[in-house]
Amino acid sequence: MRLQKNTLLALYSVLEFAAQPGSQLSVAGIAASLRASPHHLAKVLRTLGRAGLVDSVRGARGGYRFAGNARRVTLMDVIGLFEDIGAPPPRARRGRRPAELALEEVLTEIDDTARATFGSVTLDTMLKLIGRRDGRG
Amino acid sequence: MSSLKRRRGAARERPRPRLRVRSAVPADLAQVIAIDARATGLAKPEYWAGILRRYGRRGARRRFLVAEAGARIVGYLVGEVRDWEFGSPPCGWVFGIGVRPDEREAGIGAALLEAITANFRRLGVATVRTLIARDNQLVLSFFRSQGLMAAPVIPLEKDIG
Numbered sequence: 392m393r394l395q396k397n398t399l400l401a402l403y404s405v406l407e408f409a410a411q412p413g414s415q416l417s418v419a420g421i422a423a424s425l426r427a428s429p430h431h432l433a434k435v436l437r438t439l440g441r442a443g444l445v446d447s448v449r450g451a452r453g454g455y456r457f458a459g460n461a462r463r464v465t466l467m468d469v470i471g472l473f474e475d476i477g478a479p480p481p482r483a484r485r486g487r488r489p490a491e492l493a494l495e496e497v498l499t500e501i502d503d504t505a506r507a508t509f510g511s512v513t514l515d516t517m518l519k520l521i522g523r524r525d526g527r528g
Numbered sequence: 529m530s531s532l533k534r535r536r537g538a539a540r541e542r543p544r545p546r547l548r549v550r551s552a553v554p555a556d557l558a559q560v561i562a563i564d565a566r567a568t569g570l571a572k573p574e575y576w577a578g579i580l581r582r583y584g585r586r587g588a589r590r591r592f593l594v595a596e597a598g599a600r601i602v603g604y605l606v607g608e609v610r611d612w613e614f615g616s617p618p619c620g621w622v623f624g625i626g627v628r629p630d631e632r633e634a635g636i637g638a639a640l641l642e643a644i645t646a647n648f649r650r651l652g653v654a655t656v657r658t659l660i661a662r663d664n665q666l667v668l669s670f671f672r673s674q675g676l677m678a679a680p681v682i683p684l685e686k687d688i689g
Contacts, residue, residue: 511668
């Protein structure tokens with residue numbers, strides 16, 4: 392399973408915000424910590440802002456802060472803003488080879504599992520997992 | 529402050545009765561059946577009477593636990609140790625859990641899981657496992673929040689109807 396660059400950037404940045412609820416973080420600061428282009432990150436953050444996951448704070452010392460509920464927002468909520476996981480356009484079965492249909496069935500099974508996994512992991516759970524990986528949990 | 533916020537605030541401030549996790553007894557059954565029926569939409573009195581018969585005794589390997597707050601049953605959990613299932617070393621299985629919807633996010637599920645996990649540990653079991661429907665995001669998220677990850681097994685089924 393591979394996620395697109397924008398999706399990964401969104402996930403890493405939303406986790407940064409969720410780890411410091413109430414704190415205002417600058418685009419430049421997060422971009423530096425994620426080794427990403429500030430311009431690229433700003434576009435990602437605008438999408439997160441439109442979804443209500445972060446609030447932008449205007450002004451010279453502006454930035455963003457977390458606006459979601461870490462115990463409710465799942466990885467799928469963030470991923471779904473940037474890409475469709477395994478949602479191929481529906482195609483008619485007629486005229487397609489049996490092998491094609493059978494393979495599609497297996498790929499759908501994999502996609503369903505991926506969606507269920509991303510949909511069951513909240514940001515709060517991810518922060519606990521990060522803490523454990525970091526030896527803090 | 530809106531009336532909604534006041535109501536929520538009042539609910540948060542209401543002192544909670546002390547939570548106690550213990551083995552289930554026959555008098556708990558009606559409340560357990562009601563909690564399960566609320567979650568699944570189906571009351572299963574015979575099933576639960578069977579669970580009480582087989583898991584309700586204080587046997588170490590099979591446990592039917594309830595969480596009690598005051599005189600009220602607020603949650604339940606059923607689990608057991610299973611040996612060498614499909615080659616897997618002895619493993620603690622949780623196959624039933626429920627919490628009253630109005631008592632969720634108060635640590636009741638975590639307290640029940642901690643109690644059975646401690647029991648499994650005492651029996652020398654190193655892994656706890658469960659099986660949840662892919663679309664049951666509520667329960668799936670709960671177990672994830674408690675640190676459970678995907679097991680190295682794949683459940684399979686076939687429609688034989």
